[in-house]
Amino acid sequence: MAKEDSSSSSDVDVSSEPAPSLASIAENLHRSAIESARTVQQSSSTHFRAFQNFVPEAVSQYRTYEDAFINKVKDGLMIAKENPALGAGVAISAALLVMRGPRRFLFRNTLGRFQSEEARYARTEKNIKDLNLSVDLLKKESVKLLQRTALAEKEMKYGHTELLSAGTQFQQLAKSAYKVETRAADLLDKLRYVPSREALALRAEASQLYLCCFYGFKFEASEICAEQTDSEDQRVRGSCVSELMD
DSSP states (O other): OHHHHHHHHHHHHHSSSSHHHHHHHHHHHHHHHHHHHHHHHHHHHHHHHHHHHHHHHHHHHHHHHHHHHHHHHHHHHHHHHHHHHHHHHHHHHHHHHHHHHHHHHHHHHGGGGGHHHHHHHHHHHHHHHHHHHHHHHHHHHHHHHHHHHHHHHHHHHHHHHHHHHHHHHHHHHHHHHHHHHHHHHHHHHHHOOOOHHHHHHHHEEEEEEHHHHHHSSSOOOOOOOOOOOHEEEEEEEEHHHHHHHH
């Protein structure tokens, strides 16, 4: 019995050991996280303070260099003012150095002499390849431009032909309209000399037809005659229509 009690007590002790170990691990992790956060905060605050201390020094150094540069420029301007020939020579030399041709000539006659023949040959070959590429591009662009020009010329000729045909059609339409207008005017003049109610009705109908054809709208003509004789009406209408068709 004593052995059993001792074994059970040892088992209880073993089973109860992991719980405090996990709690201690959690506490250690919490403490380490807090300490790391404090160290990060302290380091960031120190860096920020160092940056704040460095900014005035950088500004003062910048102002010092700026003042020195301005003083140098002023001294150079004063020297150029006192010695105009020297200033003109320096200005001309600077302008020549800015230009591409004199700069290449100067480089070729100074530093270019130290280059080997192989380097010169490779550089020349590279320049030739670049020139060939540029020439090929120009040829392709010129071919495209010629094709576009030919297409535009073709479209222009087609449009010119269409305009000429449209103008001819307009002229023919104007001539036919003038002929119809003349015939309608003659018909109206003839109807004026016919003193009858049928003639008045036909004249109103001819005027309405004229306005509908040439002005594109219709209007309602007032009925001049209420009753017409069928035989006379058909005869007069047939003669008027035949004259218009002729």
